Amino acid sequence: xxxxxxxxxxxxxxxxxxxxxxxxxxxxxxxxxxxxxxxxxxxxxxxxxxxxxxxxxxxxxxxxxxxxxxxxxxxxxxxxxxxxxxxxxxxxxxxxxxxxxxxxxxxxxxxxxxxxxxxxxxxxxxxxxxxxxxxxxxxxxxxxxxxxxxxxxxxxxxxxxxxxxxxxxxxxxxxxxxxxxxxxxxxxxxxxxxxxxxxxxxxxxxxxxxxxxxxxxxxxxxxxxxxxxxxxxxxx
Amino acid sequence: xxxxxxxxxxxxxxxxxxxxxxxxxxxxxxxxxxxxxxxxxxxxxxxxxxxxxxxxxxxxxxxxxxxxxxxxxxxxxxxxxxxxxxxxxxxxxxxxxxxxxxxxxxxxxxxxxxxxxxxxxxxxxxxxxxxxxxxxxxxxxxxxxxxxxxxxxxxxxxxxxxxxxxxxxxxxxxxxxxxxxxxxxxxxxxxxxxxxxxxxxxxxxxxxxxxxxxxxxxxxxxxxxxxxxxxxxxxxxxxxxxxxxxxxxxxxxxxxxxxxxxxxxxxxxxxxxxxxxxxxxxxxxxxxxxxxxxxxxxxxxxxxxxxxxxxxxxxxxxxxxxxxxxxxxxxxxxxxxxxxxxxxxxxxxxxxxxxxxxxxxxxxxxxxxxxxxxxxxxxxxxxxxxxxxxxxxxxxxxxxxxxxxxxxxxxxxxxxxxxxxxxxxxxxxxxxxxxxxxxxxxxxxxxxxxxxxxxxxxxxxxxxxxxxxxxxxxxxxxxxxxxxxxxxxxxxxxxxxxxxxxxxxxxxxxxxxxxxxxxxxxxxxxxxxxxxxxxxxxxxxxxxxxxxxxxxxxxxxxxx
Numbered sequence: 001x002x003x004x005x006x007x008x009x010x011x012x013x014x015x016x017x018x019x020x021x022x023x024x025x026x027x028x029x030x031x032x033x034x035x036x037x038x039x040x041x042x043x044x045x046x047x048x049x050x051x052x053x054x055x056x057x058x059x060x061x062x063x064x065x066x067x068x069x070x071x072x073x074x075x076x077x078x079x080x081x082x083x084x085x086x087x088x089x090x091x092x093x094x095x096x097x098x099x100x101x102x103x104x105x106x107x108x109x110x111x112x113x114x115x116x117x118x119x120x121x122x123x124x125x126x127x128x129x130x131x132x133x134x135x136x137x138x139x140x141x142x143x144x145x146x147x148x149x150x151x152x153x154x155x156x157x158x159x160x161x162x163x164x165x166x167x168x169x170x171x172x173x174x175x176x177x178x179x180x181x182x183x184x185x186x187x188x189x190x191x192x193x194x195x196x197x198x199x200x201x202x203x204x205x206x207x208x209x210x211x212x213x214x215x216x217x218x219x220x221x222x223x224x225x226x227x228x229x230x231x232x233x234x235x236x
Numbered sequence: 237x238x239x240x241x242x243x244x245x246x247x248x249x250x251x252x253x254x255x256x257x258x259x260x261x262x263x264x265x266x267x268x269x270x271x272x273x274x275x276x277x278x279x280x281x282x283x284x285x286x287x288x289x290x291x292x293x294x295x296x297x298x299x300x301x302x303x304x305x306x307x308x309x310x311x312x313x314x315x316x317x318x319x320x321x322x323x324x325x326x327x328x329x330x331x332x333x334x335x336x337x338x339x340x341x342x343x344x345x346x347x348x349x350x351x352x353x354x355x356x357x358x359x360x361x362x363x364x365x366x367x368x369x370x371x372x373x374x375x376x377x378x379x380x381x382x383x384x385x386x387x388x389x390x391x392x393x394x395x396x397x398x399x400x401x402x403x404x405x406x407x408x409x410x411x412x413x414x415x416x417x418x419x420x421x422x423x424x425x426x427x428x429x430x431x432x433x434x435x436x437x438x439x440x441x442x443x444x445x446x447x448x449x450x451x452x453x454x455x456x457x458x459x460x461x462x463x464x465x466x467x468x469x470x471x472x473x474x475x476x477x478x479x480x481x482x483x484x485x486x487x488x489x490x491x492x493x494x495x496x497x498x499x500x501x502x503x504x505x506x507x508x509x510x511x512x513x514x515x516x517x518x519x520x521x522x523x524x525x526x527x528x529x530x531x532x533x534x535x536x537x538x539x540x541x542x543x544x545x546x547x548x549x550x551x552x553x554x555x556x557x558x559x560x561x562x563x564x565x566x567x568x569x570x571x572x573x574x575x576x577x578x579x580x581x582x583x584x585x586x587x588x589x590x591x592x593x594x595x596x597x598x599x600x601x602x603x604x605x606x607x608x609x610x611x612x613x614x615x616x617x618x619x620x621x622x623x624x625x626x627x628x629x630x631x632x633x634x635x636x637x638x639x640x641x642x643x644x645x646x647x648x649x650x651x652x653x654x655x656x657x658x659x660x661x662x663x664x665x666x667x668x669x670x671x672x673x674x675x676x677x678x679x680x681x682x683x684x685x686x687x688x689x690x691x692x693x694x695x696x697x698x699x700x701x702x703x704x705x706x707x708x709x710x711x712x713x714x715x716x717x718x719x720x721x722x723x724x725x726x727x728x729x730x731x732x733x734x735x736x737x738x739x740x741x742x743x744x745x746x747x748x749x750x751x752x753x754x755x756x757x758x759x760x761x762x763x764x765x766x767x768x769x770x771x772x773x774x775x776x777x778x779x780x781x782x783x784x785x786x787x788x789x790x791x792x793x794x795x796x
Binding site for chain 2: 094
């Protein structure tokens, strides 16, 4: 379970995250929506321990910036960045060593096959197209079999086959008890499989709704998003 | 360590594999072979000539032989005849090590946070690793890269041997340089880790500390200079050549190692080397024990480095970021208007002039220009207290500016145009586009150098031929260096590692400079200094024209 309490992050005078509090239970696919500059990436980087912040963020009771917590968290960034002088295979091997993984080789082969990278394993990081880089990024994020995975705009640059495969992976991870937090602009891409949505605007969470509660209200996610972000309302 | 070794071994091997996919590999192999053959040939010829001289002198009789061999030894080591000069030369290792050490502390922020890229952020910052481990990982990579980049120094061994240093000693001096690189890297990272702790402003303390040390050293040097009747050699030998420097940790120990190697006292040399290595290892352990909290500070640098890498991969060169307009410029420079001049290919020149006109005071006083003015003012003041000769001061200024022109030419003079692709896209003949692009760089150089040059010549009033000739020499040298490096930049694949790119540029420029120097030497025989000057100009202009010829054709073919 991921628990954030009073998460606040300032950049000089700018309040990028203003007193955010939320919980993402196990086996949940949570989506973070918001316009540009809402503070989504800042929140994600704070969870990953990349930024100093006020408040606390814990996973299974451990502060997310600790080594122990990082074993449980995976991260797929928005912009894939690879080492230019390592091949696809070597990237995965590098991560396996960084995470001190044992018994990972079969899963590695499965990921490469599912995301159609098995015939690209000898290609260098800078020889891959943007889409392939994104796929490798996803493989790297998933290889340690984390309990909590952050995806920042994961579907950008992916072909239809990869998008479908990724959605299947989301469902498998959820079924296996893992939690996901997906940050995206494209509401359509997450329709049909999300469990919880956090809508952010101007550094604050203006809505924290579950799929069941939204369905009961009769409103679609898109309607809710535009109602809140364009009118400046807050969902109760 | 398992992770470090894996990354290092694969990165190096794959880097070599990539180079061998391009024509650059053959050029590098050719250069390495020529370097080795040249070095061995030079060494062998020197050895044979010396032996013949010895044999010839042996035939004339033992007394003459002793006198002549003494002359030969004195001649070879002529610089060591003067005791002060000998000690001053032995102070050279200390000066180099001290300079690099202080520079490492001054630029500690670069050691700490500018060394990461976005792949490190995404994979290592988020991995279950202690931040210190991540810092040490990248630091080890940097140290290894610096040592590997210094391997070209091994080609200088034959030159050292010819200067009287044996091969084992030359190799030990190379080892000293490698240890110095590692030591300075450690110091930089330790300084950063100690001083930041989340507050980057504390790094200013390191910069101020270094400036304070430099001022103290300058004051101490000035004291010895005056105490020795304004004798520089005596001052250097008595201050920097003082044996008590050997008690200063790290810097003193390493320079003592170098001095003992040169003088042949290898037992003491190894003791100092072990002390230095031990001290450096202690710095490493200290760094690993300190809590590191730099992830947030490292993000901007990593993003910048990633942007540069992406530009390289897309075939674009690195563009130098424009510095913000200074305070005075913001007050006095008129508000910016649109272009009123320029058409076709000459827009590449007009853009540069337009930027200058509206970006800087009077369109002249850029940061570079102001720096040169400060240097000129400093030399004028120094002339009053030390040189007392306008001619000498101007010559020193010309040597300094020549060195700066040489260094500034490295890189890509067409970086800005290639970075935006306009030089490829604008529908004009490549010759015209190149001509105006390169001219804009030259015009910038003239406008940067001219104010300081005028200041120094009008104040000091050295003779007119020297003043005019010196300026022309600088401009022709700038033209020559610009065209040479532009041609090399157009030829090299854009995805080549920076280190290899720098090597090739350095080697190619050194080879062309050999030709220029040969012309100048011939000029001395036929016309003295004037003849040398004329042939120097002619050779640089001819080579510039020759190197410019293929450039339009290379440009028209597109990016490599």
